[in-house]
Amino acid sequence: MGSYETELARKSAWRKIHTTCPCGREVYGNGKSHQxxxxxxxxxxxxxxxxxxxxxxxxxxxxxxxxxxxxxxxxELGRIYLERRARGDKTSLPWKQYRDTVWAATENPTP
Structure with missing residues (x-):
């Protein structure tokens, strides 16, 4: 176990990582939940x-x-999730659909 100071330094370093979302919000850490x-x-x-x-x-x-x-x-996944949310469906994609969508989109990426 590290000292209190080490743990505090690690937490403050994580807080320094931030990006600005296109919506204008400052997102700290990796931000995947907000994204x-x-x-x-x-x-x-x-x-x-x-x-x-x-x-x-x-x-x-x-x-x-x-x-x-x-x-x-x-x-492609973003497009699918936006369509689903427009219909009121906020659940995540089934794994097979997620996997198949990723592989289909990566096969022939559009420029």
Whole structure:
């Protein structure tokens, strides 16, 4: 176990990590909770992929244009979640649909 000062330093370092969401809100830490609930963020940046899915995409395509592939998957998932929320459905996608959507979007990313 670390000392109180070490724990406090770690927490304050985490608070220093922040980004500004397209909606204007300052988000501290990794911000995925806000990003997945913010209508503006979903329209502009899409649904943030889990770290393991990002790594799976990079591994599958051996590093060939991973940014465009990941961006295409995030935008497609964002579009799907916005449509579902417009219908009043706030549940998460079933795993198979999530997985299949990611792989379909990364297969042929649009420029």
């Amino acid at each position: 997945r609930n913010c209508h503006t963020h979903l329209q502009v940046n899409g649904w943030p992929l889990d770290d393991q899915m990002v790594q799976a995409v990079i591994d599958e395509y051996h590093g060939r244009d991973p940014v465009a592939r990941i961006r295409a998957a995030e935008m």
